[in-house]
Amino acid sequence: MNPAGIGAATVRGDLGEHEERQLAWAYLSRVVLGPCPALTALIDSVGVCEAARAVRERALPPVLRTVTERRRELDTAARDLETIRTRGGRLVTPDDAEWPAWRMLGLAQLTPGRDPDGALPLVFWVRGHRNLSELTEHALAVVGARCSTGYGDRVAGEITGELAARGWTIVSGAAFGIDGTAHRAALTVGGATIAVMACGADRAYPTQHERLIARIAETGLVISEYPPGTFARKHHFLARNRLIAALADGVLVVEAGMRSGARNTVKWARRIGRPALAVPGSVESAASAGCHRMIRDGEAVLVTGTAEVLAETAPSRLPLSTGSKSSEVDRPGGPEARILAALPATGGRWPHDISAMTGLEAAEVRAALVALDMSGAAARGEAGWFRLDRAGEGGE
Amino acid sequence: MNPAGIGAATVRGDLGEHEERQLAWAYLSRVVLGPCPALTALIDSVGVCEAARAVRERALPPVLRTVTERRRELDTAARDLETIRTRGGRLVTPDDAEWPAWRMLGLAQLTPGRDPDGALPLVFWVRGHRNLSELTEHALAVVGARCSTGYGDRVAGEITGELAARGWTIVSGAAFGIDGTAHRAALTVGGATIAVMACGADRAYPTQHERLIARIAETGLVISEYPPGTFARKHHFLARNRLIAALADGVLVVEAGMRSGARNTVKWARRIGRPALAVPGSVESAASAGCHRMIRDGEAVLVTGTAEVLAETAPSRLPLSTGSKSSEVDRPGGPEARILAALPATGGRWPHDISAMTGLEAAEVRAALVALDMSGAAARGEAGWFRLDRAGEGGE
Numbered sequence: 001m002n003p004a005g006i007g008a009a010t011v012r013g014d015l016g017e018h019e020e021r022q023l024a025w026a027y028l029s030r031v032v033l034g035p036c037p038a039l040t041a042l043i044d045s046v047g048v049c050e051a052a053r054a055v056r057e058r059a060l061p062p063v064l065r066t067v068t069e070r071r072r073e074l075d076t077a078a079r080d081l082e083t084i085r086t087r088g089g090r091l092v093t094p095d096d097a098e099w100p101a102w103r104m105l106g107l108a109q110l111t112p113g114r115d116p117d118g119a120l121p122l123v124f125w126v127r128g129h130r131n132l133s134e135l136t137e138h139a140l141a142v143v144g145a146r147c148s149t150g151y152g153d154r155v156a157g158e159i160t161g162e163l164a165a166r167g168w169t170i171v172s173g174a175a176f177g178i179d180g181t182a183h184r185a186a187l188t189v190g191g192a193t194i195a196v197m198a199c200g201a202d203r204a205y206p207t208q209h210e211r212l213i214a215r216i217a218e219t220g221l222v223i224s225e226y227p228p229g230t231f232a233r234k235h236h237f238l239a240r241n242r243l244i245a246a247l248a249d250g251v252l253v254v255e256a257g258m259r260s261g262a263r264n265t266v267k268w269a270r271r272i273g274r275p276a277l278a279v280p281g282s283v284e285s286a287a288s289a290g291c292h293r294m295i296r297d298g299e300a301v302l303v304t305g306t307a308e309v310l311a312e313t314a315p316s317r318l319p320l321s322t323g324s325k326s327s328e329v330d331r332p333g334g335p336e337a338r339i340l341a342a343l344p345a346t347g348g349r350w351p352h353d354i355s356a357m358t359g360l361e362a363a364e365v366r367a368a369l370v371a372l373d374m375s376g377a378a379a380r381g382e383a384g385w386f387r388l389d390r391a392g393e394g395g396e
Numbered sequence: 397m398n399p400a401g402i403g404a405a406t407v408r409g410d411l412g413e414h415e416e417r418q419l420a421w422a423y424l425s426r427v428v429l430g431p432c433p434a435l436t437a438l439i440d441s442v443g444v445c446e447a448a449r450a451v452r453e454r455a456l457p458p459v460l461r462t463v464t465e466r467r468r469e470l471d472t473a474a475r476d477l478e479t480i481r482t483r484g485g486r487l488v489t490p491d492d493a494e495w496p497a498w499r500m501l502g503l504a505q506l507t508p509g510r511d512p513d514g515a516l517p518l519v520f521w522v523r524g525h526r527n528l529s530e531l532t533e534h535a536l537a538v539v540g541a542r543c544s545t546g547y548g549d550r551v552a553g554e555i556t557g558e559l560a561a562r563g564w565t566i567v568s569g570a571a572f573g574i575d576g577t578a579h580r581a582a583l584t585v586g587g588a589t590i591a592v593m594a595c596g597a598d599r600a601y602p603t604q605h606e607r608l609i610a611r612i613a614e615t616g617l618v619i620s621e622y623p624p625g626t627f628a629r630k631h632h633f634l635a636r637n638r639l640i641a642a643l644a645d646g647v648l649v650v651e652a653g654m655r656s657g658a659r660n661t662v663k664w665a666r667r668i669g670r671p672a673l674a675v676p677g678s679v680e681s682a683a684s685a686g687c688h689r690m691i692r693d694g695e696a697v698l699v700t701g702t703a704e705v706l707a708e709t710a711p712s713r714l715p716l717s718t719g720s721k722s723s724e725v726d727r728p729g730g731p732e733a734r735i736l737a738a739l740p741a742t743g744g745r746w747p748h749d750i751s752a753m754t755g756l757e758a759a760e761v762r763a764a765l766v767a768l769d770m771s772g773a774a775a776r777g778e779a780g781w782f783r784l785d786r787a788g789e790g791g792e
Contacts, residue, residue: 155679258775258784280676280688283551283700286777292676295691296698304679304688379654381682388654 018095024052025093025123026077030227031055031068034239035119038064043122048093076227080125083228087202088217089127098133099124100247106272107246118242118271121225125201128221135192135221139169140313141248141269143241143262144178145255145287152178152255152287155279157185159252162306164191171196171248173240174209174216178254178262183216190219196243197224198236205232241265242272250275250313253300256290263290266299275312276300305380307373335360336368340377340387348384414491420448421489421519422473426623427451427464430635431515434460439518444489472623476521479624483598484613485523494529495520496643502668503642514638514667517621521597524617531588531617535565536709537644537665539637539658540574541651541683548574548651548683551675553581555648558702560587567592567644569636570605570612574650574658579612586615592640593620594632601628637661638668646671646709649696652686659686662696671708672696701776703769731756732764736773736783744780 025048032039042064043051054060055068056075081091092098110118126132142160144152156178160170164186172179174195186193195216197205201224204210216222225243226236241261245251245268253276256262266276278300281288294300303309335358342357343349349357351365358365369385372378379388421444428435438460439447450456451464452471477487488494506514522528538556540548552574556566560582568575570591582589591612593601597620600606612618621639622632637657641647641664649672652658662672674696677684690696699705731754738753739745745753747761754761765781768774775784 151678151680258777279679280684280691280698282547282678283675284547288676289700289775289777292698292700295676296700296704302676302688302692302698304685304692308692379685381654381685 021048021095022081022091022093023077024048025095026080026091026227027052027075028055029091029123029125029225030074030076030080031071032122033071033226033230034236035117035121035225036067037119038067040120040122048095080227080229083202084125084127087127087228088129089125089201089222092124092126092132092223094123098131100133100136103133103136103247106274107242110271117239118268121243124223124225125227126221126223127201127217128219130192130219130221132194132221132223135169135194136171136247137169138167139171139194139248140309141171141244141251141265142178142182142254143172143244143251143265144253145257145260145262145290146175146177146179147257147287148177148181148255149281149285149287151281151285152279153181156181156254159254159279159306159309160185161189161191163309164193165189167191169194169220169248171244173198173237173244174205174213174222176206176209180209180212182254183212187215187219193220194247195220195222196240196247197222197226197232198240199232200224200226200228200230202228203230203232237261238264242268245269245274246272248274250277250309252303252309253278253291253294255279255281255285255287256294257286258289258293260290263294263299266294270299277303277309277312279303307370310370335364336372336377339365339368340372343378343385343387345387345389348381348386350384354385417444417491418477418487418489419473420444421491422476422487422623423448423471424451425487425519425521425621426470426472426476427467428518429467429622429626430632431513431517431621432463433515434463436516436518444491476623476625479598480521480523483523483624484525485521485597485618488520488522488528488619490519494527496529496532499529499532499643502670503638506667513635514664517639520619520621521623522617522619523597523613524615526588526615526617528590528617528619531565531590532567532643533565534563535567535590535644536705537567537640537647537661538574538578538650539568539640539647539661540649541653541656541658541686542571542573542575543653543683544573544577544651545677545681545683547677547681548675549577552577552650555650555675555702555705556581557585557587559705560589561585563587565590565616565644567640569594569633569640570601570609570618572602572605576605576608578650579608583611583615589616590643591616591618592636592643593618593622593628594636595628596620596622596624596626598624599626599628633657634660638664641665641670642668644670646673646705648699648705649674649687649690651675651677651681651683652690653682654685654689656686659690659695662690666695673699673705673708675699701769703766706766731760732768732773735761735764736768739774739781739783741783741785744777744782746780750781 055072104120107120140163160182164170169192170182170186171194172182183193193216199205201222204213213222241264245265251265251269253262269276278291278294280302295302301312338358339354342354355365378385451468500516503514503516536559556578560566565588566578566582567590568578579589589612595601597618600609609618637660641661647661647665649658665672674687674690676698691698697708734754735750738750751761774781
């Protein structure tokens with residue numbers, strides 16, 4: 001194969017600058033197959049087209065020559081771009097407006113020498129119609145055990161569904177177990193979800209999730225830093241985890257065995273300054289052992305439900321309840337004050353009944369209850385919601 | 397009634413000094429019915445006999461006159477001492493060698509003005525033959541929900557039984573639920589347990605636990621700072637909780653509702669510098685909500701089993717495993733090294749099988765596994781114990 005593709009095209013002069021750059025990015029993505037700090041540094045310094053030419057002509061420092069040697073003659077850029085296009089996708093590069101630049105800041109601030117595997121992604125191969133940058137504006141990563149239990153699936157489904165319904169994008173890895181549950185819960189409520197793949201964005205891994213992944217691409221995004229056709233390899237999963245952490249406001253782990261990959265995602269979250277949250281469970285369940293270990297070791301904060309996830313992840317990013325300000329609780333006649341007045345101090349009352357008592361919509365009641373929970377004014381017990389009077393400790 | 401009891405006895409000269417002082421302590425215990433910092437200060441300054449005389453003769457500063465006025469003429473000291481003796485008990489005072497002075501240091505260091513309810517106990521009315529000071533040398537307080545679940549009872553029973561079998565004394569409050577389970581588990585393994593009562597030590601509260609409390613007195617201790625016959629009152633429970641915390645090396649909470657009294661015991665533990673531990677559970681269980689809240693708020697450390705309780709409570713107080721030093725893991729041929737060699741890296745193996753493979757006693761295997769767990773060399777999963785290789789993060 002004559003590795004002249006881009007250079008020749010430029011000479012022909014029939015390519016726009018954008019297309020030329022796209023070809024250069026695609027070519028380099030195929031050559032390095034994943035993150036490559038040395039190449040990113042070269043692109044930063046000479047531009048992507050010049051970098052592609054240097055790689056092709058081996059006009060490189062030794063370290064880059066080594067990592068590019070094996071595939072530098074393999075210029076499938078045009079074909080790769082065509083492949084992703086036929087799958088309803090595109091190549092998103094740092095040239096594009098939708099490149100999630102601010103999401104990548106955490107990775108950008110890591111020291112390449114000290115964190116070679118924490119490198120910035122070169123590009124994102126993307127399937128789906130949504131804008132990657134917009135879709136990750138309010139996002140939560142939800143990951144966990146592949147061998148999840150019914151408990152984990154229920155909790156992941158509930159929290160994920162509630163957040164997705166509130167406009168949060170759910171980012172996960174399309175794996176069996178908690179990942180799949182999180183994507184499905186987001187889809188069920190008509191919310192947005194992003195699957196970050198360890199294989200090419202045109203492939204399905206695990207293959208049993210082919211339909212799920214196709215559904216995600218329909219309303220959300222399926223993305224990968226690997227070019228089309230790439231098979232999932234073991235080290236891809238670890239690299240992929242850094243992107244899951246980087247693309248979200250926080251990482252929630254619902255069930256994780258003692259040696260779960262979720263812990264790796266949490267490690268990334270902490271390295272790039274994102275909150276890491278974990279749901280506790282029975283100490284008799286091996287599927288919760290990793291969560292407990294992370295909470296115990298201070299790697300993750302214990303959360304028991306949506307309100308606490310919101311409190312930890314972005315306390316001031318989204319309004320706490322529809323159409324109300326946080327001072328609502330103190331304003332007589334506001335929905336939260338009315339709901340608070342309808343709550344018993346002992347026992348409990350369910351949203352349906354509160355709605356009937358106050359004449360407020362059920363959705364408004366639920367949103368206000370979350371805000372009241374977060375502000376410590378109310379809590380949910382076995383018998384429903386109750387008012388919390390902070391004066392005494394009470395009881396035995 | 398002529399309030400001349402002790403004074404008259406002293407005049408008669410037929411009482412030894414010890415008995416005279418016992419009568420003075422007993423008299424004052426009845427007068428104040430619980431902790432009284434002002435009285436403790438007076439005793440410290442003039443001695444217990446002089447303090448008793450001053451109370452009886454109203455030769456007191458106004459604050460003490462007020463709190464002693466109501467019962468100062470009620471001298472039932474001799475009868476109270478007789479009552480506790482007929483129940484196989486005695487009065488333990490700061491005069492006695494078995495007074496747990498070092499256990500009371502935490503309370504002694506609180507500022508009486510700022511922590512009026514954190515006062516030192518005047519005395520302990522005690523049922524049982526064991527020495528109070530010796531019995532609290534290695535002690536864990538185990539408290540929790542009165543409405544415990546099967547899960548909570550299993551976990552409390554397992555941890556408590558294992559610690560009691562290792563020689564730890566279990567301190568609790570004889571209440572329904574976790575308290576009762578903890579006492580019973582200690583008794584079952586032939587271990588020591590102490591019930592700290594909110595009523596007189598001669599009474600049973602709750603009455604349904606009369607047999608349990610009697611069994612505790614047979615092999616352990618039933619103690620109270622209230623004189624015989626005292627009924628349990630609401631404020632006694634809160635005051636009693638400080639003694640549960642003070643008498644142990646740490647407080648373990650197994651299940652607690654959002655407004656559980658266990659949180660009050662944890663508050664005391666923290667104020668007097670004892671570790672507070674809590675067992676997580678399902679976020680769907682109201683009985684674990686208080687534990688989660690305490691872990692989340694940093695009031696208690698998450699623990700999942702005996703090894704972690706030991707690690708948090710007294711890492712260097714007791715040998716980690718029977719007959720082995722902590723360097724055993726590294727010593728080839730030592731029991732822990734042999735057990736480690738018998739553990740699989742994936743899956744798991746149960747103590748019974750490890751015992752068969754290594755030729756070690758089951759008890760020795762279990763003790764060594766705890767040590768290996770604590771040192772991070774092994775962990776228990778759903779399929780049994782496995783070896784932990786700390787090199788890689790592994791997996792997805």
